[in-house]
Amino acid sequence: MTSADQNPQQDQTRPLGVALIGYAFMGKAHSNAWRNVASFFDVPAFEQTLLVGRDASQVAEAATRYGWAESATDWRAVLDRDDIDIVDICAPGWMHAEIAIAALEAGKHVLVEKPLANTTAEAEAMTAAAASARTQGVQSMIGFNYRRVPALALARQLIAEGRLGTIRHVRAAYLQDWLSDAESPMTWRLRKETAGSGALGDIASHAIDQIGYLTGQTVLETSGVLKTFVTQRPGPAGLEDVTVDDAAWATFWLTGGMGASVEASRVATGQKNSLQIEVYGSGGALTFNLENLNELNFLDADAPVREQGFRRILVNEPQHPYLEAWWPQGHIIGWEHTFTHQIRDFLTAISSGEAPSPSFEEGLQVQRVLAAVEESAHNKSAITPVHQSVMASSASQIQGA
Ligand code: SOE
Numbered sequence: 001m002t003s004a005d006q007n008p009q010q011d012q013t014r015p016l017g018v019a020l021i022g023y024a025f026m027g028k029a030h031s032n033a034w035r036n037v038a039s040f041f042d043v044p045a046f047e048q049t050l051l052v053g054r055d056a057s058q059v060a061e062a063a064t065r066y067g068w069a070e071s072a073t074d075w076r077a078v079l080d081r082d083d084i085d086i087v088d089i090c091a092p093g094w095m096h097a098e099i100a101i102a103a104l105e106a107g108k109h110v111l112v113e114k115p116l117a118n119t120t121a122e123a124e125a126m127t128a129a130a131a132s133a134r135t136q137g138v139q140s141m142i143g144f145n146y147r148r149v150p151a152l153a154l155a156r157q158l159i160a161e162g163r164l165g166t167i168r169h170v171r172a173a174y175l176q177d178w179l180s181d182a183e184s185p186m187t188w189r190l191r192k193e194t195a196g197s198g199a200l201g202d203i204a205s206h207a208i209d210q211i212g213y214l215t216g217q218t219v220l221e222t223s224g225v226l227k228t229f230v231t232q233r234p235g236p237a238g239l240e241d242v243t244v245d246d247a248a249w250a251t252f253w254l255t256g257g258m259g260a261s262v263e264a265s266r267v268a269t270g271q272k273n274s275l276q277i278e279v280y281g282s283g284g285a286l287t288f289n290l291e292n293l294n295e296l297n298f299l300d301a302d303a304p305v306r307e308q309g310f311r312r313i314l315v316n317e318p319q320h321p322y323l324e325a326w327w328p329q330g331h332i333i334g335w336e337h338t339f340t341h342q343i344r345d346f347l348t349a350i351s352s353g354e355a356p357s358p359s360f361e362e363g364l365q366v367q368r369v370l371a372a373v374e375e376s377a378h379n380k381s382a383i384t385p386v387h388q389s390v391m392a393s394s395a396s397q398i399q400g401a
Contacts, residue, residue, distance in 0.1 A: 015045035016350070019078040019108075021052045021099060022090030023062035026113050030090055030143075031066035033339035040325040041344040044351040049084055052077065075099050079106040086350070089113060093201070094194045097122035100140070104133040110140045111346050115205040115370065116363030118196030120387075123360075123367040130360040141346050141356040142363035144209040146275065148341035150333070151296040153321035154313070155279065155286050156214050158298065165283025165301070167215050169259040172207035172278070174199075175271035179230065179246060186235040190242045198244030200226060201370055203275075204264035208252075208369050209358065210277055211262070217254040218365065223382050224250035224373030229267055250373045253383075273335075285310070294332040 020030055034048050051068035052075045053059030063071035075091070078084050079102055087103040089096055089112040097117050103110050110130070117123040130140040146152060159167065176199075178184070188194040189202065212218065226245035233242055247265035254260060265271075275290035287297040287310065297310040316332055318324040322341050326333055349356035368387050376384035 014083075015047045016086055016347075017049040017081070017084040018046050018086045018088060019050040019052060019081075019084045020048075020068065020088045020090060021075045021078075021095075022092075022113075023051055023053045023059055023066070024090075026090040026143075027051075027053070027062070028066065029336060029339045030088055030343070031062075031068070032336055033343045034088075035067045037340050037343045037347070040340065043344055043347040046086070046347065050078060050081075076102070078103065078108065085109060086111070086346075092188050092194055093118045093196050094188075097126050100126050101129040104129045104138060104140060107133070107136065107138055109138055109346075109350050111143060111342075112140070112360075112363075113143045114209070114363070114366075115196065115201045116142050116360060116367050118194075118201075120364075120367050120371045123364045127360040127364045134355055137353060139346075139350050139356055140360050141342075141349070142358050142360060143339075143342055144206060144213070144358050144363075144366075145338040145342050146206050146210060146290070147213050147358065148322065148338040148345065149290070149293050150321045150323055151288055151293060151313075151315040152210065152214070152277070154315050155277075155288060155296055157321070158286065159214055159279065159281070160216070163284055163298075163300070164279060164281030164286065167217070167256070167258055167279060167281045169261075170211050170215065170277065170279050171261050172210060173263040173274070173276045174203040174207050175264070175268035175274045175276075176203065176266045177269050177271050179266040180269045182230045183234060184230075186233045186240045186242070190233060190244055192243040195244055197370060197374065198226075198228070198242075198246060198248075199264040199266045200245055200248040200373060202264075203266070204248050204250070204262050204373075205366055205370060206275060207262045207264065207277070208366050209362070210275075211252070211254070211260050212362070212365065213358070214277070214279060215254070215256070215258060217256045217258050218388070219252045219254050219260075219369045219372075219386050220388075221253040221383050221385055222250050222369065222372045222376055223384065224248065224376040226374065226377040248373065248377075250376075252369070290335075293335065 048068045051063040051071045059071040087108045100110050227247050229246045232239040246267045250262050252260040277288045279286045284301045285299045296313045299310045317329050372384045372386040
């Protein structure tokens with residue numbers, strides 16, 4: 001059964017209409033993906049119907065540049081339009097819950113940028129709305145785009161196949177330096193009421209999602225520390241207080257007896273966008289760095305000891321996840337392709353009627369971990385339980401997995 005069979009609002013005789021909310025950094029990345037996905041992947045027909053942003057002239061200009069047929073300044077414009085079937089939310093975190101819940105209730109499929117929301121309560125309300133909409137064939141997904149890096153999708157396959165034996169621990173770090181300069185101005189990303197948290201929600205969330213995605217294990221307990229190094233930054237009317245963290249550190253205990261550590265910073269001077277992940281098992285190990293995103297390093301501990309050592313797999317063969325659709329082998333891909341893969345997987349799920357992953361439930365699980373890290377940091381408590389709602393994803397929804 002396809003979603004169109006289930007969802008009475010969707011008329012199968014016309015292409016799916018897409019509305020994108022937001023046209024800044026993430027809106028641009030998503031626009032690029034919507035624009036290119038059908039050139040490389042077999043996806044159901046769709047149209048880039050509407051781009052929404054607050055500034056009328058800027059959003060109109062962005063719509064023309066990024067291939068959207070129309071623009072609007074109020075996101076509520078999408079709710080009553082029968083020609084819009086999909087709402088892609090790239091607005092700041094404080095707007096996610098209101099838009100996503102309204103869109104789901106109006107029968108629109110929803111893709112929302114990470115983290116799911118600014119608070120656990122918002123994430124819970126969104127998850128309840130998504131569960132209810134799913135019963136009507138309306139799909140929802142959260143944009144943890146690094147699940148769509150072919151090398152990380154391959155890492156997940158190798159782990160699931162047992163090539164690393166029993167996973168003992170994961171070490172992850174997400175390091176950036178765009179806030180290293182103390183004169184760097186205030187933005188919505190530095191206020192708790194608009195961003196929820198700092199490096200924790202913005203980038204540690206990716207690392208936490210990866211730990212669950214790669215290993216299939218769920219975080220049970222954490223111990224965390226948060227630090228704001230630059231406590232005030234220049235705003236339009238003078239210095240303003242920074243109310244989120246610049247950096248976060250956390251250790252985790254997971255199901256299966258697994259341990260993990262995550263370090264995230266937006267003041268790691270010299271580090272531009274370095275997501276490093278290391279997975280250590282009884283039978284092997286994997287290492288990855290986003291700055292070399294076409295590569296996965298694999299150590300097979302079953303190989304004769306004298307031949308052991310990490311070997312670099314260039315994840316660029318047609319048999320690797322997503323790669324068959326792109327260029328001949330060795331013609332490497334980049335960061336923007338992860339968003340194209342994400343749209344491909346979302347559209348495929350909509351046309352098949354199979355719920356996509358990562359679901360809002362999975363986004364809520366990450367949100368609960370973020371909340372526990374904050375609680376631990378605030379209370380200076382060594383071990384803080386993570387309230388459980390769902391198990392980490394077990395279904396694989398990536399192409400070729
Ligand atoms: C800014 O830190 C940011 O754009 C994040 O918001 C993204 O999720 C990450 O992929 C790159 O960095």
